[in-house]
Amino acid sequence: MLMTGLGSGIDYEAMISAIISAERAPKDNQLNRQEGMNTAEMDALKEIQSTLNSFRDKVEDLNSSRELQKLKAVLSNEDVLAASVDSNAVAGEYSFEVTQMAQAQRDQLFKVTEGTTFTSGSISFGSVNIDIAALNTQLIDEQNTKKADHQAQVYKDVAEKHNIDMTVPGWETDAHKALTDSTDSRFDQARFDSYTNQQQSYTDKVTRLTNDGVTVEELQTAINNDPANDGVKATLVRSGDGISMVLNGKDTGVANAIGAITVSGMSLKGNTLDQAQPENGQKSLQAAQDAIVKYGSMELTSTTNKMENVIDGITLNLKATGTVNVKVERDEASVNSTIKEFVDTYNKVIETVNTYTKSSEEEAAALSGDSATRSLVSRLRAVIGDEYTTSTFSTLSELGITTTRKGTLEIDQKKLDKALEDNFDEVSKLFLGDGATRGVMDSMLTVLDDYHKNGGAFDRRIDQLEYNNKRIADDREQLDARMEAKTITLRDYYAKMDSKIANMNQTQSMLIGMLA
Template identity: 25%
Template sequence: MSNMRIGGLASGFDTNQMVMDLMKAERMPMERLLQQRQVLEWQQEGYRELNQKLFSMRDKVFDVRLESTFNSKNASSSNTSAIGVTATGIAAEGTYNLEVTQLAKGAFKTSTADLASYQIADGKTKMTLKEQFSTDLWGTLSPGEGDTGAFNINGVDFEFDISDDTIYDIVNRINAQSGETGVRANYDSGVSRFFLSTTSTGADAKIDISGTMSSTNGAILLGSHGLKLGNADNVSTGQDAVFNFNGTELTKSLNIFSLDGLNFNLMSEGSSTVTVSADIDAIVNKIKEFVDEYNSLIENINSKLAEKRYRDFHPLSKEEKEQMSDEEIELWEKKAQSGLFRGESALMNFTSSMRIAISSLVENIDTKYNSLSQIGISTSSWTGEDGKLIDAKLRDEGGKLHIDEAKLRSALSDDIEGIKRLFTNSSEDPKEAGIARSLYDQAVAVTKIITVRAGRDSTLQAIDDSFIGRRLKNINTSINSWEDRLIRIEERYWSQFTRMEQVLNKMYNQSDWMAQQFANL
């Protein structure tokens, strides 16, 4: 088919406008598909945003569904300068006595006297061991070993050459093997001392350089003519922490350790009384976080269910947007998106089941606190005893929860184990299941329903098998077909108008010829 288009040369018609008007009518079925696609995309986005809020609420419910939340403990030390302490959930409440008689320490070796001065001589950038220790060292070296030698730390050999190595080369070589030897080295030129220390503390920490005896030069380097670390056969060892805990003497290789659910940090010798109690503040904060997330979700769902549907406000086409300002487009689309979830059954059922769980009694949990209202968590009444409205704002909250914090704290102080069961009790019988467990199960169920309906944010459109995802795929297929069809229709219109122009042009030419012939008679 020819792509040449002749527009109104013979007829004088505005062919381009006529084709545009004809195509506008032809395009209407596809415009309806585009509108349907936009509505589905809005619904999909709304469902997925709601699922994110459900996930957030589910996570907060999960916190109060765990027994560990209600096992939070506080620990205090009467002597914080000597003994630091924190508690985990397994620590038993009560008072403990701790007396530290010895701190854990590592092993160390230090030069017993000042080393030869480390100075840069004759413009050199470094001074070798031979230059630094002068005749103190190299004058006593074994002729058989020359300027080289080796020493051994905790079973690991280190080689050296006094003509080439500096004292810092020795430090770096030792530190490179600290993972194997458990020993680190340091040289402080300010105090002219060489240090060896273990990377850990306790009686098992040691610095053993006895293996150096197999190398004469190694023993000399570490000995009185070199680094002055004392006798090579003298093994330095660390020491354990020694303390008395509630009448029992114990030892630990570290000053930071855990015992009976308590984390200790021993800083000096001394005694302390450690007190462990329930961390009411932490528990209240977790419950508050749950209530805040619950209320946020309830508010969001209620607003979606109650939104008015403006059926006269359809999704705007590209041409319609071109005729409107950005503000007009925003206001229009706000109304077009309103009410998409009005009366949505899954959301209505979910909010109803949540309200039932929130207000239900939990049976057979062996406590007088068997409902949230008994611990200060409830929806507020908006009517008086006579049934008349006293607070329209509370009525419009749609089931939000309110916390009487003083009542909640009092209940936790009175029976924290009972309140733990109120939230966390596990049972096959729904009447005996803890409130947090019931809410969690309901949140999981509705997120699955929404995922089946709208998919997940991370799901690629090509593999989205959700209800809306499948509908969008079908609509996109139809739109693609319509786009191809409309191209053919437009080409057909142009072909028809072009032929008309060609026929008219031929007629006009014939008419002109005939008129010329008559004029010549």
């Protein structure tokens, strides 16, 4: 209830508002200032945490021989094969002769005129035996079942739409009448047309199967979907004068050969190609065979055209027969790029830290003077500037990697290139260690693990700051409640005062009237 000041003419509500504002302003300012500081600190820590996470992920990726001991394969003939190498490979030259490519068995079963149908006969291979007459009977049964199921479903849909009780015997007769009788008020021409068209399609297919037999596509589906088929695929190959059914082994290599294939007793309709001609009958198109590669006097075989670890660390992907020299050498360019990635992600961390710790003339940075952030930078710099005993290079500076005044890293590219060219393995050892002693990457991970993602030092601080802001929100709600109670008290106080002033004014007016 607002104070109107009718008795005194005084604007008590304005007075109350001024009193409340003056009383809450110091606490409001304190809460807002603290909340703003907490939020700014949280945002800064989150940004630094994000860059640290990225840096740690990069260091973890690079802390492996596959990244810092990279080798590459240089081929004399890329048309013959492709080669990939890993850290287990030994630098040197290797000569290979691909004498035979792996291939899958491929056989033509028959070639017929497009549109030919089959009434009898059989196709057998492995555990698969397709009897065409039995297949025909199966397909007819399937169509009759589909036709009956479709009719039952449509009757049910009609019954549900027109509230026909399907628990009452003979409900199907009523549903049939609603579906087919054009004089019935429930009749729907579009629904009836759809129903009859679908039913007719089932009837037409049964008629075709009964009179003409199965199509080449139905025969193909039967072969591919046979439960005994372990992966052999029938495909249809169309040419100018007909269509061939081709059987393809499931994979390359002798071990995956289809084996013996029998096509017998085929009775055809609509075919105009002479089945007695060799090009139209069963024939081998391609025999199953293994890949063969000669390495010196050795003969290497594989069921596929990919030979993994044919020699330790070397994998070959065969393309064609022929001879090729594979030179395995150090991939200096890739390692150079990997080291640059390490420097770039490290610099991103330092630059982000600098953004939130370096104050300007206009305002103080969110983490200015923050001891935890200073400690982080100090520990990172210690790893960068430390001396290591795992390599002939004891410091990163010997590779040309040095720290600038801003704390970021820079690379003397010429110095790094020379180090990689002259002592490739020693560069890797400096970063990765030698198996017994830790290198730069392991030391860096030790530091970063203290700040990594959930549960790290910064993550715990972020959680605490979020909790503090929730407490501030609670304090603000409590302040609102106190100020509301104070407002009610002041209104009550001034209401009584206003009443007394009104009485006094009334008495004054009466006395003045008596003296007049």
